Amino acid sequence: xxxxxxxxxxxxxxxxxxxxxxxxxxxxxxxxxxxxxxxxxxxxxxxxxxxxxxxxxxxxxxxxxxxxxxxxxxxxxxxxxxxxxxxxxxxxxxxxxxxxxxxxxxxxxxxxxxxxxxxxxxxxxxxxxxxxxxxxxxxxxxxxxxxxxxxxxxxxxxxxxxxxxxxxxxxxxxxxxxxxxxxxxxx
Ligand code: B4P
Numbered sequence: 001x002x003x004x005x006x007x008x009x010x011x012x013x014x015x016x017x018x019x020x021x022x023x024x025x026x027x028x029x030x031x032x033x034x035x036x037x038x039x040x041x042x043x044x045x046x047x048x049x050x051x052x053x054x055x056x057x058x059x060x061x062x063x064x065x066x067x068x069x070x071x072x073x074x075x076x077x078x079x080x081x082x083x084x085x086x087x088x089x090x091x092x093x094x095x096x097x098x099x100x101x102x103x104x105x106x107x108x109x110x111x112x113x114x115x116x117x118x119x120x121x122x123x124x125x126x127x128x129x130x131x132x133x134x135x136x137x138x139x140x141x142x143x144x145x146x147x148x149x150x151x152x153x154x155x156x157x158x159x160x161x162x163x164x165x166x167x168x169x170x171x172x173x174x175x176x177x178x179x180x181x182x183x184x185x186x187x
Contacts (some may be wrong), residue, residue: 002080003028005041005186006088006097008156009114011145012128013171014178018114019085021179022186026109031073032085049167055136057171058144060152063092071100080106087151111160113181114171118146 005028007015016032023030037055040048047065054061070087074080088094101108122142127139136145160166167185171178 001146002083003109004080004084004106006084006111006160007086007114008111008153010116010118010121010153011142012125013114014124014175015085017175018112018178018182019083022182023083025183026081026083027082028081029077030085031070031082031087032079033061033069033089034085035115036069036073037061044089047084048119052135054127056141058136058141058148060089060148062094063090064182067096067100070097073105074100074104080104082106088156089149091155091159094156095141108163108165110186112185113160113166113168114178115168116171118173119170121146127178131138136172 003019005022005026007019009015016034019030019032022028034055037048037051041052042048048183051061051065066087066089070084074082084097088097118167122139125137125142126139128134157166167184169178169181
């Protein structure tokens with residue numbers, strides 16, 4: 001049966017980390033727009049070359065490109081059982097997703113908002129920089145990613161609150177504790 005979930009939260013909130021775990025449990029496919037973009041960067045596609053500059057600056061890739069990528073991915077699926085990780089990030093993306101979910105007959109089961117202090121997410125991302133060397137995990141870019149999140153993505157909290165589907169989860173503390181909270185709230 002078709003089912004979709006959304007993970008929201010600031011950069012470094014644990015979306016990617018928790019998405020992997022939840023997808024295993026609920027037999028969902030993780031659809032991370034960040035991973036899709038990084039795959040283009042690795043393969044050196046035209047989109048990847050453009051996206052790298054934008055990502056390294058901590059800005060958002062254009063809505064048109066992101067929505068096109070998501071649509072193509074949904075079209076390739078026989079059954080739409082998806083956890084959106086890092087999408088939507090703007091009101092235009094959220095409105096496009098509403099239409100896509102109607103087109104693909106895939107109801108939205110819930111929107112999980114991972115809440116974590118800015119200081120804590122900054123420390124997590126700086127730690128990841130040491131471990132993985134991701135080029136957008138430096139202090140200046142992190143600051144900009146947080147600013148972009150507050151300006152362009154945080155307004156979606158109100159958007160989804162209005163649908164009654166928003167579930168706020170404390171994302172502080174150990175990965176296993178956050179995982180248990182998410183399981184508890186989704187049932
Ligand atoms: P993303 O790849 O989505 O990156 P992110 O927001 O930083 O989150 P990520 O999933 O990587 O980190 P997580 O919180 O799991 O986006 C990167 C860029 O791509 C964007 O800036 C933008 O340019 C572009 N982009 C992507 N989607 C887009 C869209 N829809 N529209 C436009 N542009 C888009 O974890 C971070 C770290 O914390 C990890 O190292 C993890 O191990 C650690 N961690 C997690 N949980 C923890 C815990 N409980 N305790 C300690 N550490 C923890």
